[in-house]
Amino acid sequence: MNEMLEPGGNARRLLLRRALAAGIIVAIGSHKAKAAEAQIVVDNFTFSPTPLNVKVGTTVTWVNHDDIPHSIVCPTLKVKSHPMDTDESFTYTFDQAGTYDYICGLHPHMHGQVVVAA
Amino acid sequence: MSIDPNLQRRGFLKCMTWAGTAMVWTVAGGVPRSRLIGSAEAAGNDFTFVQISDSHLGFDKPANTNVTATLQEALDNVGKLPNKPAFMIHTGDITHLSKPAQFDTAAQLCGGTKLTMHTVPGEHDILEEDGKSYLNRFGKGTKGDGWYSFDAGGVHFIGLVNVVNLQGNGLGSLGHDQLEWLEDDVKPLTASTPIVVFAHVPLWVVYQDWGWGTSDGAQALSYLKKFGSVTVLNGHIHQTLQKVEGNVAFHTARSTAFPQPAPGSAKSPGPMVVPAGELKQYLGIASVKLVSSKAPLAIVDTSLAG
Ligand SMILES: [Cu+2]
Numbered sequence: 370m371n372e373m374l375e376p377g378g379n380a381r382r383l384l385l386r387r388a389l390a391a392g393i394i395v396a397i398g399s400h401k402a403k404a405a406e407a408q409i410v411v412d413n414f415t416f417s418p419t420p421l422n423v424k425v426g427t428t429v430t431w432v433n434h435d436d437i438p439h440s441i442v443c444p445t446l447k448v449k450s451h452p453m454d455t456d457e458s459f460t461y462t463f464d465q466a467g468t469y470d471y472i473c474g475l476h477p478h479m480h481g482q483v484v485v486a487a
Numbered sequence: 488m489s490i491d492p493n494l495q496r497r498g499f500l501k502c503m504t505w506a507g508t509a510m511v512w513t514v515a516g517g518v519p520r521s522r523l524i525g526s527a528e529a530a531g532n533d534f535t536f537v538q539i540s541d542s543h544l545g546f547d548k549p550a551n552t553n554v555t556a557t558l559q560e561a562l563d564n565v566g567k568l569p570n571k572p573a574f575m576i577h578t579g580d581i582t583h584l585s586k587p588a589q590f591d592t593a594a595q596l597c598g599g600t601k602l603t604m605h606t607v608p609g610e611h612d613i614l615e616e617d618g619k620s621y622l623n624r625f626g627k628g629t630k631g632d633g634w635y636s637f638d639a640g641g642v643h644f645i646g647l648v649n650v651v652n653l654q655g656n657g658l659g660s661l662g663h664d665q666l667e668w669l670e671d672d673v674k675p676l677t678a679s680t681p682i683v684v685f686a687h688v689p690l691w692v693v694y695q696d697w698g699w700g701t702s703d704g705a706q707a708l709s710y711l712k713k714f715g716s717v718t719v720l721n722g723h724i725h726q727t728l729q730k731v732e733g734n735v736a737f738h739t740a741r742s743t744a745f746p747q748p749a750p751g752s753a754k755s756p757g758p759m760v761v762p763a764g765e766l767k768q769y770l771g772i773a774s775v776k777l778v779s780s781k782a783p784l785a786i787v788d789t790s791l792a793g
């Protein structure tokens with residue numbers, strides 16, 4: 370399908386999705402983001418981007434675009450998210466530099482990594 | 488039912504699938520042979536039970552917007568079986584999100600069959616209450632995360648849990664405690680006791696890339712080596728697959744909710760949307776019959792179509 374032909378709303382959403390998928394820090398309109406933010410998208414049982422490179426203090430949001438729930442489990446951080454159903458999200462702020470591997474608690478073959486620089 | 492003997496076998500099977508007729512898998516001498524049965528042939532006093540799986544109550548996406556109705560239909564088909572089953576086994580993912588209302592619907596619908604239901608949890612059943620969402624309802628009286636065994640019809644049944652504390656190797660896991668329990672559980676049994684093991688994720692590795700297997704499944708099976716008849720029933724992959732290795736027959740059941748793609752045939756194992764009107768060919772139940780104590784049990788898969 371030619372994405373350019375999609376109605377405005379969808380095209381915008383697509384662009385946004387793409388920006389999010391690329392892990393770009395998003396600041397919409399005139400509102401400036403206060404702290405660094407980044408997003409990881411789950412699509413087709415895949416985390417993207419991975420690894421995600423961020424600075425200390427960045428708030429990372431995972432958004433699930435699959436029609437099956439996923440969760441985030443990071444043993445290093447002892448983090449276990451709630452199940453994220455379709456379009457639901459989970460947010461975590463990385464306060465310490467390091468390399469953090471995580472998996473999906475429902476589908477542990479799904480691997481992701483966040484690299485936090487000081 | 489009349490059968491045209493000139494029909495090609497392949498075409499015939501396809502036709503029967505469309506008609507929703509049952510197919511029997513008899514396994515003799517390690518070689519599985521399928522044959523079709525008419526309902527008259529199926530009637531009898533043999534010990535049988537039914538397996539249903541992956542009802543995912545609460546799922547409402549395009550792959551099936553009414554999973555309650557398809558579960559009900561599967562249960563209606565159980566009620567119509569000519570040979571009344573002794574009980575039902577549900578091999579997990581009873582619910583989609585472990586919500587109390589979803590468990591309640593399951594209990595209500597399955598209770599309508601008046602059959603006892605033996606269950607094991609899927610990964611979708613342990614998402615709430617710190618993983619106790621299943622144990623507090625369907626897992627009462629079980630050990631550990633929900634494992635147990637019981638005897639019926641001369642068969643020893645073992646329900647295992649391989650969806651808890653999953654690790655980065657991507658596969659299902661039984662864990663040390665459960666394996667120890669299993670070893671002790673089967674120790675006093677004679678080698679001629681038929682064994683049925685049921686668990687959510689396949690105990691053998693069906694497809695590593697999608698996590699369709701159990702990392703310590705082989706160890707569990709090593710404790711069952713002495714038995715002449717071992718039948719392993721799983722769910723999770725929402726399609727039927729069979730494999731025989733020595734005295735062990737492996738079988739995965741269809742879902743009553745939605746199909747998933749064949750291993751490696753799609754980008755991901757997510758719910759498969761099939762053309763309108765075709766869904767029921769992909770959903771169904773399995774009924775299992777004890778034929779002899781020297782070979783695995785005979786399994787009849789029936790789709791909801793027809
Ligand atoms: Cu997942």
